[in-house]
Amino acid sequence: MTPCPGHMWDGSQxxxxxxxxxxxxxxxxxxxxxxxxxGAQDYAFPTMISAKTLAKMNYFxxxxxxxxxxxxxxxxxxxxxxxxAEADRDAGAGRGITLTATQPVQxxxxxxxxxxxxxLFANRTLSAPAxxxxxxxxxxxxxxxxPLRRQWCFGMREIVVIGTAAEARAFAERxxxxxxxxxxxxxxxATPTVATDPFFKPExxxxxxxxxxxxxxxEFVFGGDLAVASVNLHHDHFGGTFGIARxxxxxxxxxxAFGIERWVHMICAQYGNNPADWPLADVETxxxxxxxxxxx
Amino acid sequence: MTPCPGHMWDGSQxxxxxxxxxxxxxxxxxxxxxxxxxGAQDYAFPTMISAKTLAKMNYFxxxxxxxxxxxxxxxxxxxxxxxxAEADRDAGAGRGITLTATQPVQxxxxxxxxxxxxxLFANRTLSAPAxxxxxxxxxxxxxxxxPLRRQWCFGMREIVVIGTAAEARAFAERxxxxxxxxxxxxxxxATPTVATDPFFKPExxxxxxxxxxxxxxxEFVFGGDLAVASVNLHHDHFGGTFGIARxxxxxxxxxxAFGIERWVHMICAQYGNNPADWPLADVETxxxxxxxxxxx
Numbered sequence: 001m002t003p004c005p006g007h008m009w010d011g012s013q014x015x016x017x018x019x020x021x022x023x024x025x026x027x028x029x030x031x032x033x034x035x036x037x038x039g040a041q042d043y044a045f046p047t048m049i050s051a052k053t054l055a056k057m058n059y060f061x062x063x064x065x066x067x068x069x070x071x072x073x074x075x076x077x078x079x080x081x082x083x084x085a086e087a088d089r090d091a092g093a094g095r096g097i098t099l100t101a102t103q104p105v106q107x108x109x110x111x112x113x114x115x116x117x118x119x120l121f122a123n124r125t126l127s128a129p130a131x132x133x134x135x136x137x138x139x140x141x142x143x144x145x146x147p148l149r150r151q152w153c154f155g156m157r158e159i160v161v162i163g164t165a166a167e168a169r170a171f172a173e174r175x176x177x178x179x180x181x182x183x184x185x186x187x188x189x190a191t192p193t194v195a196t197d198p199f200f201k202p203e204x205x206x207x208x209x210x211x212x213x214x215x216x217x218x219e220f221v222f223g224g225d226l227a228v229a230s231v232n233l234h235h236d237h238f239g240g241t242f243g244i245a246r247x248x249x250x251x252x253x254x255x256x257a258f259g260i261e262r263w264v265h266m267i268c269a270q271y272g273n274n275p276a277d278w279p280l281a282d283v284e285t286x287x288x289x290x291x292x293x294x295x296x
Numbered sequence: 297m298t299p300c301p302g303h304m305w306d307g308s309q310x311x312x313x314x315x316x317x318x319x320x321x322x323x324x325x326x327x328x329x330x331x332x333x334x335g336a337q338d339y340a341f342p343t344m345i346s347a348k349t350l351a352k353m354n355y356f357x358x359x360x361x362x363x364x365x366x367x368x369x370x371x372x373x374x375x376x377x378x379x380x381a382e383a384d385r386d387a388g389a390g391r392g393i394t395l396t397a398t399q400p401v402q403x404x405x406x407x408x409x410x411x412x413x414x415x416l417f418a419n420r421t422l423s424a425p426a427x428x429x430x431x432x433x434x435x436x437x438x439x440x441x442x443p444l445r446r447q448w449c450f451g452m453r454e455i456v457v458i459g460t461a462a463e464a465r466a467f468a469e470r471x472x473x474x475x476x477x478x479x480x481x482x483x484x485x486a487t488p489t490v491a492t493d494p495f496f497k498p499e500x501x502x503x504x505x506x507x508x509x510x511x512x513x514x515e516f517v518f519g520g521d522l523a524v525a526s527v528n529l530h531h532d533h534f535g536g537t538f539g540i541a542r543x544x545x546x547x548x549x550x551x552x553a554f555g556i557e558r559w560v561h562m563i564c565a566q567y568g569n570n571p572a573d574w575p576l577a578d579v580e581t582x583x584x585x586x587x588x589x590x591x592x
Contacts (some may be wrong), residue, residue: 050306061380068367
């Protein structure tokens with residue numbers, strides 16, 4: 001009983017084909033058009049991000065429960081022999097597979113699209129604000145999953161600014177306005193709500209306490225409980241951590257993030273299972289632009 | 297000294313922006329046009345694939361050295377506390393991070409795009425051949441990596457048939473012809489070569505021995521050592537394993553796979569670093585089609 005034709009669910013992740021895939025792409029194309037209006041340059045990042053980068057953000061202290069590690073076996077031949085003697089049988093039986101000795105863990109599955117940008121701009125001085133965008137597969141371990149609403153792997157489109165405090169604030173204000181306009185144009189209702197990130201033991205984490213004292217995260221909440229987009233002010237947290245300078249000071253950053261599967265869910269919840277009833281049916285995705293500038 | 301403007305390398309994976317991203321997308325759009333001519337339906341799959349599915353293919357016995365596991369920590373609070381006490385410091389210092397107790401390992405980073413299709417069609421009887429396509433991020437642990445040529449994470453576009461033995465053979469023949477035509481149109485030279493998969497201890501693996509006795513894999517090899525596309529006949533291996541029937545028998549399958557980063561490499565190796573000299577500059581990616589059929 002899949003509510004959205006062409007959507008498939010394996011218990012923690014979604015696959016797409018047909019109308020659901022089409023809708024997914026039209027939604028992302030709508031986000032890309034917004035990124036274009038903002039003048040954001042598009043990037044594509046790989047699945048993994050280095051643990052070293054996440055450590056600089058204190059990610060492992062703040063979100064140890066959410067991390068998915070990329071782990072490979074030590075290549076010693078006897079180690080591989082020990083592993084393979086059991087693995088196909090255990091995995092086939094639906095038991096978890098038992099790893100033998102592993103290589104040092106240096107990479108993590110990307111937990112948020114924008115985390116790739118800050119190391120990329122590390123130790124640079126910007127003479128103008130940088131507007132950036134990417135769609136990345138993001139990964140968060142949770143206690144339970146729900147189709148399209150809460151997934152181990154999900155698509156996140158982000159638009160990011162790296163600039164002065166005023167440029168970051170102006171971006172965040174515009175982002176909230178643009179999301180509200182987009183929702184209204186699609187006939188959807190999601191309420192802007194002050195929120196905090198899901199820290200481990202928030203009562204003892206200084207970052208979590210800071211977020212409560214100085215609200216920096218606005219989520220657009222659909223149906224009372226589903227955040228479909230968020231606007232985040234990071235102050236100079238990433239600029240300072242990664243040595244990015246703008247106007248003689250550590251750069252400020254802000255981001256606008258869309259959970260693409262959640263927008264698919266919203267459309268189906270609001271308009272039903274018949275693709276003919278969905279909005280965005282006549283919108284075409286933009287063709288690839290002839291030439292793009294590079295400033296990386 | 298990046299040879300391709302807009303391409304970035306982190307030691308095992310690539311990121312893209314500007315002209316390199318543009319080229320990457322134009323190449324995939326070219327593969328999608330071929331998939332369209334073949335009548336293949338497009339799918340999008342998530343990062344991970346279940347270990348149970350790979351076990352059915354004896355993947356862990358055959359390629360234990362190549363697997364990347366998706367591993368999360370046991371959520372016990374004391375376990376998470378033990379982990380976070382060290383993790384940010386160790387990862388920040390560039391040492392591998394030490395995992396404390398982990399959850400049972402049930403998921404693996406997708407090693408080949410087409411592996412998602414066989415469980416999807418499991419226990420079905422097809423009244424016509426199914427032509428399918430997807431682009432997936434694929435992951436293979438190797439002893440060394442090279443930008444665009446050999447990556448831990450890379451983009452793979454596949455076109456797949458599930459049908460009778462004759463349908464699979466006809467698809468494989470057409471695929472070889474289409475790849476040769478595509479290469480010629482781009483002014484590129486890659487030689488079709490009989491190949492085998494990189495099995496662990498191939499001399500003792502019955503699947504590897506079978507591959508040598510009955511050649512089923514043709515690779516198009518650029519510059520003497522780089523496989524940029526492969527055409528693979530699986531006989532009824534996947535059809536039998538996953539209970540897919542066609543014409544009263546276990547279905548035969550075949551696939552055509554493109555390593556997208558390797559095509560970016562080929563274009564830069566052949567035409568240099570100036571995007572104005574690249575072919576495909578005037579080709580636009582196809583807009584999203586108005587409606588797609590679903591038969592899943």
